Amino acid sequence: MKLFQKIQRLFSTSSQQSGGSDNTLTERQLIECESEIGRNLFGPIPEGHQREFFCLDQSTWIWYEQWQDADQRTISQTIRYEISPAGILKVKENNRYSYIDGQELENFTLAIKLYYERVARSIYHRDPYTGKFLSSTS
Amino acid sequence: MSNLSTQYSSSDTSLLDQASHDWRGTGWTESSARQSTKQRRNSQINLAETVSVNIAQFRQGALSNPDMRDYLLVTSIQDKKS
Numbered sequence: 700m701k702l703f704q705k706i707q708r709l710f711s712t713s714s715q716q717s718g719g720s721d722n723t724l725t726e727r728q729l730i731e732c733e734s735e736i737g738r739n740l741f742g743p744i745p746e747g748h749q750r751e752f753f754c755l756d757q758s759t760w761i762w763y764e765q766w767q768d769a770d771q772r773t774i775s776q777t778i779r780y781e782i783s784p785a786g787i788l789k790v791k792e793n794n795r796y797s798y799i800d801g802q803e804l805e806n807f808t809l810a811i812k813l814y815y816e817r818v819a820r821s822i823y824h825r826d827p828y829t830g831k832f833l834s835s836t837s
Numbered sequence: 838m839s840n841l842s843t844q845y846s847s848s849d850t851s852l853l854d855q856a857s858h859d860w861r862g863t864g865w866t867e868s869s870a871r872q873s874t875k876q877r878r879n880s881q882i883n884l885a886e887t888v889s890v891n892i893a894q895f896r897q898g899a900l901s902n903p904d905m906r907d908y909l910l911v912t913s914i915q916d917k918k919s
Contacts, residue, residue: 709873726900729900754893757893760889782886789850808884811884811888815888815892827891
């Protein structure tokens with residue numbers, strides 16, 4: 700539960716609060732920029748929903764969605780995907796976990812491939828295939 | 838996250854059995870099909886590992902390179918806030 704709470708805190712404050720004390724860039728700001736791309740990979744976000752999808756670190760991906768139910772209660776769902784040589788483990792908040800397979804694995808890998816290509820080019824200004832800086836920033 | 842849900846059903850197994858039957862005599866067996874599926878799965882896991890490591894490296898590179906940091910700060914962060 701600790702990680703899920705950390706993720707909820709990550710997106711519960713404004714971007715201004717997430718900046719460094721001076722003019723420095725923080726990892727959190729980069730994740731927010733990446734998630735802006737990630738959240739739009741899955742089609743339109745329903746009105747009133749907040750969605751985040753991002754690479755947390757070199758072996759973890761996060762899906763986070765928050766919305767309000769009919770009684771105006773805030774509902775959120777966080778899913779963590781852990782990448783390992785044995786497979787991609789999907790972990791839900793109630794500690795239900797399973798390796799994804801079949802169409803779900805296809806969809807997940809397609810999503811992170813798109814994420815990677817877009818993030819590499821538009822945020823880090825890198826060629827996603829070579830890792831080299833794109834000519835406009837070199 | 839329904840769009841990432843597994844949508845396998847028992848009929849998939851039947852289709853696989855039928856496919857292996859139809860391809861009998863061509864050298865393509867159910868074992869080949871399963872091997873191919875396994876290779877596809879391994880390839881997807883490798884892709885996920887590579888992509889995740891590369892992103893983490895790009896991120897660290899951006900944080901440790903002052904020029905890149907300044908560039909990103911101007912182009913990505915300030916544009917986003919405006």
